[in-house]
Amino acid sequence: MSRWGQAGSLIEPRFAVCVTTMNRAEVLAACLARLAECDPPPACIVVSDDSADPAMRAANEAVVRAAGNGVYLAGPRRGVCANRNNAVRHCLKHSAGCTHVSFIDDDILVERDFFAAAGNRLAQIAPARRDKAILTGGASSGPHLHECRSLRLSFACYFEEGEEPQCVNLHASVFPLALFAGSGWDENIFFGTEDAELALRALRQGYTIELEPALRSRDTMPGSGVLNGDSGRTGLSRYQLSCEAARLYIGVKRYWIIEPSLMRCAAFLTVYFCHLTVFLAKRRALSQLGPIVRLSKVWRVGTAG
Structure with a gap:
């Protein structure tokens, strides 16, 4: 059902955030603290924790409880896509007032005006396209930090620049929550460019991707994810x-x-x-x-x- 008023008038959008975490309680605390500083803050925060160690899960749950601005869920431990689905399913069931959702990892800090910028951009989009508009900002790390570029997936499925955006910078994006009501993240993908696969499906369903440079976030631990360790004699991580x-x-x-x-x-x-x-x-x-x-x-x- 549409969240927009008659004749295209804007009903205030309400934003949910799905935070995926694993084995990093202190990093998670900083992520949640930044979300609390946003103006406006997100209406709903769901933390899905894929940590295997019960002690770490307890520590992460304590962080969420102390922050006072989120819901803690034990994750399914089947990869990042399953972890995100765990969080967004909770949003769909228990956050009826939310219209949009963002997905961030625990080491991401969004800018304090992130949701204000999203709301302003949504108000500028033609009424007929608002319900199916995905907003995406610039990169969260690297030499092109915060540069908002139009990306697509090449024939060989590598990222490249294109005339129209067909991919998102995931940690600086806002999706209509309704996108996940039918099908969510593909859990056959353990990790790696899973956001590109989601974007391909969304475009085929009539969604559009809109560039919004004011949507900014920062990866505080680039290149230090839990999968970046060397895998032994192969020399590959x-x-x-x-x-x-x-x-x-x-x-x-x-x-x-x-x-x-x-x-x-x-x-x-x-x-x-x-x-x-x-x-x-x-x-x-x-x-x-x-x-x-x-x-x-x-x-x-x-x-x-």
């Missing part, structure tokens, strides 16, 4: 392995399900395995080809999202 597996899965799903074309799917697979073989050969890690394919769960592309 779990992050690298997960991203390559996700690229295989997303490419096949794109050309088999989302934008079906048997010829393009076959061409993608040819390009993908050529690129991957060169990538692994340079790192003397050809033995990881099989594990990457298994990690991708590519045979399950028709079972989610």
Whole structure:
């Protein structure tokens, strides 16, 4: 049901935030403190915790309770997509007044005017497009911090600049909550460019992606995620392995399900395995080809999202 008034008049949007966390209580505390400083603050904050250690879960729950501005959930421990779905399902069931949702990791600090900027931009969008407008800002880390660029997914499923935005900068984005009522994050993707797969599906459902430079956030721990440790003798991190597996899965799903074309799917697979073989050969890690394919769960592309 539309959250907008008659003749396109704006009913004040209400924002939910889904925070995914794992093993970082102090970092989570800073994230929640910043959300409390926002003007206006989000109407709902849900923290989903994928920590395995019961003591760490207790510490994170204590952080949420002390912050006083969120709901704590024990996460499913099946990857970041399942963790986000755990949080957004709670929003859909228990936050009836919310119209939009953002997804951030525990090491992200949003700017204090983040939700004010989102509300202002929504008011400027034509009434017919508001309910299906996804807002995205600039990068949260790296040499192009806060630069708001129009990104798309290349044929080989790499990010590149394009004329119209077809991808989001996830930690500086605002989605209509209704997008997640039908299908959420694809839980077959453990980690890696999962936001690009979500954007592909959203665009096919008639959603648009709108650039908004005023939506800004900052990654306080770039490159130090829990998957960035070396995976042993291969010389590859779990992050690298997960991203390559996700690229295989997303490419096949794109050309088999989302934008079906048997010829393009076959061409993608040819390009993908050529690129991957060169990538692994340079790192003397050809033995990881099989594990990457298994990690991708590519045979399950028709079972989610």
